[in-house]
Amino acid sequence: MPGGPAVMPSYKILPLMPGMKDREPLIPEVNGPAALRRLKWVTLLAALAFIVLLEVVRRVLYPYLPSLSGRLLMSAAVFTGCLFFFGALFGVLERMQSRLEHRNRELLALHEAALGVYGELALESVLQNVVDRARNLVIARYGALSVIDEQNRIESFITSGIGAEQRARIGPPPVGHGLLGVVLREGQRLRLPDIQHDSRSSGFPPHHPPMRTLLAVPILCKGPFRGNLYLAEKAEGAEFTPEDEQSLVRFATAAALAIDNAHLHHRLNDLAVAEERLRIAHEMHDGLAQVLAYVNTKAQAVKEYLRTGRSEEATRHLDQLAGAAREVYADVRESIIGLRSASLPGRTVTEALEEYVTTWQAHAGVDCEVRIEGVPRLDSSAQLQVLRIVQESLANVRKHAGASHVEVRLQQTDSRLRVTVEDNGAGFNPSTLGRSELPRFGLATMRERAEALGATFHIDSAPGSGTRITVELPTQPAANP
Amino acid sequence: MSYRNLSNLDRAVRIVLGLLMLTAAWTGLAEGIWRSACEIFGWVPLATGVVGWCPIYALLGFSTRRPRASSGGP
Numbered sequence: 323m324p325g326g327p328a329v330m331p332s333y334k335i336l337p338l339m340p341g342m343k344d345r346e347p348l349i350p351e352v353n354g355p356a357a358l359r360r361l362k363w364v365t366l367l368a369a370l371a372f373i374v375l376l377e378v379v380r381r382v383l384y385p386y387l388p389s390l391s392g393r394l395l396m397s398a399a400v401f402t403g404c405l406f407f408f409g410a411l412f413g414v415l416e417r418m419q420s421r422l423e424h425r426n427r428e429l430l431a432l433h434e435a436a437l438g439v440y441g442e443l444a445l446e447s448v449l450q451n452v453v454d455r456a457r458n459l460v461i462a463r464y465g466a467l468s469v470i471d472e473q474n475r476i477e478s479f480i481t482s483g484i485g486a487e488q489r490a491r492i493g494p495p496p497v498g499h500g501l502l503g504v505v506l507r508e509g510q511r512l513r514l515p516d517i518q519h520d521s522r523s524s525g526f527p528p529h530h531p532p533m534r535t536l537l538a539v540p541i542l543c544k545g546p547f548r549g550n551l552y553l554a555e556k557a558e559g560a561e562f563t564p565e566d567e568q569s570l571v572r573f574a575t576a577a578a579l580a581i582d583n584a585h586l587h588h589r590l591n592d593l594a595v596a597e598e599r600l601r602i603a604h605e606m607h608d609g610l611a612q613v614l615a616y617v618n619t620k621a622q623a624v625k626e627y628l629r630t631g632r633s634e635e636a637t638r639h640l641d642q643l644a645g646a647a648r649e650v651y652a653d654v655r656e657s658i659i660g661l662r663s664a665s666l667p668g669r670t671v672t673e674a675l676e677e678y679v680t681t682w683q684a685h686a687g688v689d690c691e692v693r694i695e696g697v698p699r700l701d702s703s704a705q706l707q708v709l710r711i712v713q714e715s716l717a718n719v720r721k722h723a724g725a726s727h728v729e730v731r732l733q734q735t736d737s738r739l740r741v742t743v744e745d746n747g748a749g750f751n752p753s754t755l756g757r758s759e760l761p762r763f764g765l766a767t768m769r770e771r772a773e774a775l776g777a778t779f780h781i782d783s784a785p786g787s788g789t790r791i792t793v794e795l796p797t798q799p800a801a802n803p
Numbered sequence: 804m805s806y807r808n809l810s811n812l813d814r815a816v817r818i819v820l821g822l823l824m825l826t827a828a829w830t831g832l833a834e835g836i837w838r839s840a841c842e843i844f845g846w847v848p849l850a851t852g853v854v855g856w857c858p859i860y861a862l863l864g865f866s867t868r869r870p871r872a873s874s875g876g877p
Contacts, residue, residue, distance in 0.1 A: 382839050382842060382843060383843070386836045386839060389836075398844070399843055402847055405862065406858045408858070409857075409858020409859065412861060412862060413858070413861050
């Protein structure tokens with residue numbers, strides 16, 4: 323670099339969660355080389371101690387060594403020493419392996435939690451996933467997650483390890499008295515060997531499963547969510563360890579990200595609905611409002627012609643008025659069918675499209691064929707936009723093309739979806755597209771919708787050879803088999 | 804996590820056995836080669852009993868220590 327030595331940029335890694343800087347790292351540190359170095363020293367010292375011990379034994383047995391019994395005793399002493407030495411060595415190795423296995427399980431659970439960010443977007447499913455995975459992480463028999471409202475009360479209580487029938491027998495969910503309230507009010511972790519022997523415990527309701535050990539941590543989210551994670555009854559009657567607590571704290575941090583993501587997705591859906599409303603209002607303003615203005619102008623003209631006794635011109639204008647009214651009626655009806663077919667949740671784009679086309683054919687009197695190649699992989703927002711583009715294209719076919727047949731084709735490739743609407747109508751020259759007597763805003767809206775999806779939008783048409791509208795958009799990658 | 808593999812009874816038996824062997828060696832109850840044997844091997848049950856961990860059990864993956872049972876009541 324001219325003018326002096328290169329200056330390396332410095333980066334500051336910001337904590338993901340408030341207060342996270344002072345907490346444990348998200349990924350636990352495994353100091354393998356240090357542990358191995360320690361093991362080498364231990365082995366060396368143990369070998370030296372073994373040699374010293376053998377020398378002591380040899381001295382004690384010295385008078386008897388020439389005899390068989392003396393030699394047997396010496397061999398037994400060597401064998402015992404070996405057993406101790408290798409037993410201790412394997413014990414250390416086993417402990418290291420167990421620690422690594424625990425960390426591996428923890429990392430896997432953290433990885434799964436991170437995958438949950440992408441896999442689950444509905445908040446209820448995310449919360450259930452969090453409590454199920456936390457239970458597997460520390461191998462606890464029961465798990466629960468309390469969602470806290472603004473008044474610091476338990477709003478909902480999601481459980482894991484308890485059947486619906488048993489939960490119904492226990493009665494209403496807890497309100498936050500006793501030990502649950504400690505984490506609730508103080509936002510602190512809790513690790514107890516015996517719930518019953520804690521002075522803050524307020525006991526269990528009838529039919530509640532027996533619980534002795536408890537581990538509880540708060541989930542600290544950036545978003546509006548507030549909640550705590552509770553685990554009870556460690557496997558094999560053991561107590562929860564400090565390592566379990568650390569694992570759960572790290573897991574709670576990853577879970578907080580998943581929960582925040584679900585909240586953001588929910589907000590995004592709300593924004594998409596608001597955006598769609600805005601677009602409909604825009605279409606009504608540009609379409610319906612302008613037609614009504616046209617009707618008003620024509621009505622005034624008719625009034626003027628009638629006043630001056632020019633009934634022929636008045637009749638001609640009245641015919642144009644009736645035509646405009648018919649057109650706007652058809653438009654409004656088409657929009658209502660479109661809105662209705664797209665508004666049912668849980669339906670795929672194929673189902674919604676087929677239902678719309680069936681109704682549209684009867685209404686427009688044009689033969690329409692739907693061809694689907696592959697399974698379209700679209701999220702709900704993109705589905706709606708694709709459906710609207712097809713509806714707008716079909717509306718144009720009815721209004722302007724004078725076609726007898728139209729084909730709607732959806733082709734899903736590895737990472738893209740191609741949507742084509744092709745008719746055999748009059749066609750037009752796209753480069754000389756001007757405003758007709760009635761405003762034609764459909765193409766501009768379609769282009770806007772396509773751009774919002776990150777898609778390409780093409781019109782291929784020529785007078786007398788029909789029109790083909792192609793939208794090609796990126797889609798979610800195919801799931802691995 | 805605890806790495807002990809001996810139950811309390813196992814430990815008690817080992818400690819008593821170890822003490823008996825060492826006592827026999829030091830008080831002259833055992834004589835000759837038996838005295839030396841008790842002096843050397845008396846430490847083995849005593850040490851394993853006190854620590855609560857037996858290397859032979861560890862190598863064989865065996866344990867007389869039972870996991871603590873749940874209290875079973877609310």
